[in-house]
Amino acid sequence: MYFLKRILWLIPLLLVVSGVCFALLRLTPGSPFDRERRPASPEIERQIAAKYHLDEPVWKQYGRFLRDLLRGDFGPSLKYRNHTVNDLIRQGLPVSMSLGALAFCLALGIGLPVGCYTALRRGRWGDYVGSLYALLMVCVPVFVLAPLLVMFLAVRWHWFPVALWGSVRHAVLPVLALGLFYSGRVARLMREGLLNTMHAEFIKTARAKGLSETAVLLRHGLRPALLPVVSYAGPMLADLLTGSFVVETIFQIPGLGAAFLNGFLNRDYSLVLGLVMLYAVLLVFLNLAVDFIYTLLDPRVKYE
Amino acid sequence: MSEGQGTTPLSPGRRAWRRFRQHRIAVASAWFLLCVIGFAVVYPPLARYGPNELSAAQFAPPSAAHWLGTDVHGRDLLVRLCHGARISLLVGVAGAGVCLVMGVVWGAVAGYWGGRVDSVMMRAVDVLYCVPSIILAIVLMAVLEPVFRRWLDAWHCTKTPALARLGVLFLALGAVSWLTMARVVRGQVLSLRSRAFVDASRVLGASPVWILRRHIVPNVLGVVIVYLTLALPGIVLAESFLSFLGIGVQMPLASWGSLLAEGTEQINPIRIYWWLLVYPGGLLVATLLALNFLGDGLRDAWDIRRDS
Numbered sequence: 001m002y003f004l005k006r007i008l009w010l011i012p013l014l015l016v017v018s019g020v021c022f023a024l025l026r027l028t029p030g031s032p033f034d035r036e037r038r039p040a041s042p043e044i045e046r047q048i049a050a051k052y053h054l055d056e057p058v059w060k061q062y063g064r065f066l067r068d069l070l071r072g073d074f075g076p077s078l079k080y081r082n083h084t085v086n087d088l089i090r091q092g093l094p095v096s097m098s099l100g101a102l103a104f105c106l107a108l109g110i111g112l113p114v115g116c117y118t119a120l121r122r123g124r125w126g127d128y129v130g131s132l133y134a135l136l137m138v139c140v141p142v143f144v145l146a147p148l149l150v151m152f153l154a155v156r157w158h159w160f161p162v163a164l165w166g167s168v169r170h171a172v173l174p175v176l177a178l179g180l181f182y183s184g185r186v187a188r189l190m191r192e193g194l195l196n197t198m199h200a201e202f203i204k205t206a207r208a209k210g211l212s213e214t215a216v217l218l219r220h221g222l223r224p225a226l227l228p229v230v231s232y233a234g235p236m237l238a239d240l241l242t243g244s245f246v247v248e249t250i251f252q253i254p255g256l257g258a259a260f261l262n263g264f265l266n267r268d269y270s271l272v273l274g275l276v277m278l279y280a281v282l283l284v285f286l287n288l289a290v291d292f293i294y295t296l297l298d299p300r301v302k303y304e
Numbered sequence: 305m306s307e308g309q310g311t312t313p314l315s316p317g318r319r320a321w322r323r324f325r326q327h328r329i330a331v332a333s334a335w336f337l338l339c340v341i342g343f344a345v346v347y348p349p350l351a352r353y354g355p356n357e358l359s360a361a362q363f364a365p366p367s368a369a370h371w372l373g374t375d376v377h378g379r380d381l382l383v384r385l386c387h388g389a390r391i392s393l394l395v396g397v398a399g400a401g402v403c404l405v406m407g408v409v410w411g412a413v414a415g416y417w418g419g420r421v422d423s424v425m426m427r428a429v430d431v432l433y434c435v436p437s438i439i440l441a442i443v444l445m446a447v448l449e450p451v452f453r454r455w456l457d458a459w460h461c462t463k464t465p466a467l468a469r470l471g472v473l474f475l476a477l478g479a480v481s482w483l484t485m486a487r488v489v490r491g492q493v494l495s496l497r498s499r500a501f502v503d504a505s506r507v508l509g510a511s512p513v514w515i516l517r518r519h520i521v522p523n524v525l526g527v528v529i530v531y532l533t534l535a536l537p538g539i540v541l542a543e544s545f546l547s548f549l550g551i552g553v554q555m556p557l558a559s560w561g562s563l564l565a566e567g568t569e570q571i572n573p574i575r576i577y578w579w580l581l582v583y584p585g586g587l588l589v590a591t592l593l594a595l596n597f598l599g600d601g602l603r604d605a606w607d608i609r610r611d612s
Contacts, residue, residue, distance in 0.1 A: 016431050027447045139592040141541055143548040143561070144585035147568040151581060155571055238436055245438070246548060250568060261549065264442060276443075280434045 003292060010284055017280045018069070018273075022062050025269050065273070074274035077263075085274040088259055093278075095165060096255035099174055099247070100240040106179030107186050107236070112229070114183070115190020119225075120217075122195065130187065137184025143246045146177035150250065165253040174251045178244060182236055189232055193225040200224075223297050230293050234286035238279065320526065323605040330601020333594035340591060344389035353380035355387045356556060363570075363577055373579040376570060384558050385584060391559040392588075395473050396540040400532055402478020403539070407485025408528060412516055414486070415493030426490065429483050437480040441542065442551060444476040445469075469554045473546070477539050485531050492524040526606040533599040537592045544588060560588045 049055045053064060068075050074085035111134075118130035153159045153173060160173050197203065198221055206220045207213075245257035252258075256275060263271035325331060348355065353370075359378035366373045372381040414425040432440065452468040496502060496519070505515050546552035547561030548568075567580030 013431060013434060017434050020431070021435070021443070024443050024447050135593070135596075136589075139589050139596060140585075141544065141588065141592075143545065143564055143568075144581075144588060147564065147571065147581050148585065150568075151571050151576060151578065156576060241436075246545065249549060260439070264446070264551075272443075276435060276439055279436050279439060283436065284434055 003288070006288055006291070010288075013284065014277070014280060015066075018066065018277055019062070021273055021276045022065060025273055026058055026061075065270075069277070074277075075270045077268055077271050085271050088271060089256070089274065089278065092254060092256040092259045095253060096241055096244055096248070096257065099165075099171070099178065099244055099253065099255060100237065102171060102175040103179035103182065103240050103244075104233075104237060106175055107182035108229075108233075110180075110183035111186025112190050114187040115229075116194055116222075118187065119191045119194035119198070131191070134184040134187035134191070137180050138188065140181065142177055142181055143250075145180060146173070146247055146250045149173050149177055165251070165255075170251075174244075174247045174253060177250075178240060178247050182240065185232065185236070186229055189228040190225070193228040194221065197221050197225040226297055227294065230297065231290055234290040235283070237286055238283040241279065241282070317526075320602075320605040324601055327601040327604060329597045330605075333597040333601070336594045337591070337598070340389055340587070341393060344386040344393070348383050348386045351380065351383045351386075353383050355379070355383050355558065363575070366579055372583050373577075375566060375580060381563075381579060381583060384563060385560075385587060388558045388560045388563050388584065389587070389591075391470070391553055391557055392540055392543060392561070393591075395470070395477065395543045395553075395559070396536050398474040399477035399481065399539040399543070400536050402474060403481040403485055403535055404528065404532055406478065407482035407531075408489050408521070408524075410482065411486040411489025411491075412493050412520060412524070415490035416497060416512065416516060416520065418494070418497070422490070426487075429486055432480075432483055438542065438545065441476040441480045441546065444479055445472045445546075445551065448472045448475055466554045466557050469552075470557065473543060473552060477542050480542075481535050481539055485528070485535065488527055488531055489524055492527055493520055496520055496523055530599065530603045530606055533595065533602050536599070537595040540588075540595065541592065560584050564588070 046055070053061055056064075065075065072086075074089070077083045077085050077088055114130045114134060118127045118134070121127045121130075150173065154161065161170050165171070165174075203216060203220060206216045211219070241256065244253075244255060245261060247253065248255045248257040249261070256278075260272065260275045262268070263275065353359070357379060359374065359380075361370065361374050361378045362376060364370050364374040364378070370380050370382070372385065374380055375384070410425060410429075414422045449468055449472045452471050453465070456468055502515060502519050505519060510518070543552055543559060544561030544564070547559045548565045550562075550565065552561055553559045563584040564581065567577065567584065570577050570580055
């Protein structure tokens with residue numbers, strides 16, 4: 001019931017987001033036809049504007065945008081004349097999604113074990129090494145790590161290709177650059193979560209029952225300890241998609257981040273608006289999923 | 305005197321300061337940051353080279369003449385790094401200022417008035433949370449920049465483009481980072497509002513503005529300071545991120561992000577100019593580390609977790 005309400009609440013929320021974005025983009029000066037291929041005469045310009053309905057009043061354009069949106073149609077791209085925004089998203093999304101998903105797996109694959117290990121070895125050598133790793137990763141931004149990886153692993157030692165996208169070997173460096181940062185965050189959250197859980201009363205009870213330490217950890221400790229990581233995972237996935245701006249620029253990967261930047265620089269309203277909506281929908285649903293997973297992990301969490 | 309635990313109780317600020325001084329890593333971080341700022345301010349006027357001074361020594365590796373080497377135009381990296389530090393830290397502090405004002409005012413008003421005002425204001429925060437912050441910052445910058453340019457032109461400013469970009473960066477980065485601050489402040493204010501001393505003040509006929517200024521704001525100050533230091537690395541990072549993509553600070557000005565972008569452009573299979581990446585990157589990472597430690601130290605000192 002609660003989640004039904006949440007989903008219904010999403011509709012006005014996304015409406016407002018789309019309205020705000022639409023208004024903001026229209027306020028930005030510069031027409032999409034400023035930069036290049038400037039139409040030869042005012043007449044042609046007027047015709048182009050008419051074709052893309054840029055001559056109508058703004059509220060009418062917004063109505064049109066919303067109507068198309070309900071049909072899952074983001075309209076034509078203003079820059080790439082023969083493409084619709086859907087085409088561009090269809091081209092970019094799989095690339096960005098696979099990059100993001102691989103980085104997500106890497107972040108969890110490294111972060112969770114390191115977090116658990118450091119929590120269980122608290123105050124010993126393993127803890128210090130692991131925590132130092134996590135802290136370092138948190139403080140090294142993608143745009144510092146990625147050029148360094150390229151410079152040494154690709155250019156200097158020729159282990160991996162310098163750029164582009166396509167094969168498994170192409171994916172290694174971008175995924176590393178994107179995923180390592182989040183592995184640090186995940187490790188810190190996991191450590192904190194596990195430390196807090198292992199002090200809880202129900203863990204004492206489990207120990208008092210005579211369970212082995214492994215059983216206590218696996219059966220009782222791990223699930224609630226995952227909560228901080230889970231609540232971070234939603235925004236993290238959205239971040240991975242936007243954080244890929246830099247990675248996609250450096251490695252020249254034809255994903256959504258590159259599309260967004262180009263669209264923004266070319267004032268391709270419909271493309272930018274479509275992508276912002278896509279990100280917003282994604283973020284909202286990820287947060288919803290996070291809240292849902294919460295109820296599965298921790299029986300104490302109850303929504304009205 | 306300073307060690308006295310006598311009859312007069314210490315103010316919360318004093319107690320926090322005392323606890324903070326025992327946090328060794330945080331104090332070291334504060335010193336490190338002060339050194340970076342001091343060096344960035346003092347060194348460039350004393351240096352032999354200007355930040356945009358070209359020379360024949362292209363891509364000179366670090367040496368006695370150029371301590372950190374030179375870039376593609378033969379410009380001294382150390383001087384440029386100092387200027388970058390000024391810009392990056394300035395944007396961070398100014399962005400934090402915008403974040404502070406917006407977040408505190410928004411949160412305090414919503415929390416204090418409550419009811420419908422509160423729910424409308426907090427729904428607005430929810431809506432903004434739905435848009436990834438970097439995207440929002442980019443869109444905001446595009447909207448605000450022409451406004452700023454026109455405004456600066458009206459003042460007959462000679463460096464309009466670069467200054468306009470800088471001002472817009474402050475605003476956009478501040479404007480995307482106040483959301484958490486507003487939520488935290490609102491929560492604090494909500495709990496303070498129902499306390500006895502606030503009721504007493506209201507019964508005595510104090511106006512809402514007086515109550516906010518006299519009772520509420522001083523009491524949320526600790527939380528605000530802590531969240532501000534925690535927001536600061538995020539703002540510095542976002543500025544570098546935008547500058548790296550080429551939509552942050554503009555040409556004659558340099559920031560750590562744009563220096564890193566210049567270094568990345570020079571990656572080629574023939575020669576490796578590691579100093580162009582390692583030094584700006586290292587300084588950025590060290591600064592972010594120090595800011596994080598500082599935030600942690602302040603949080604422990606004000607003991608936020610036990611409070612809330």
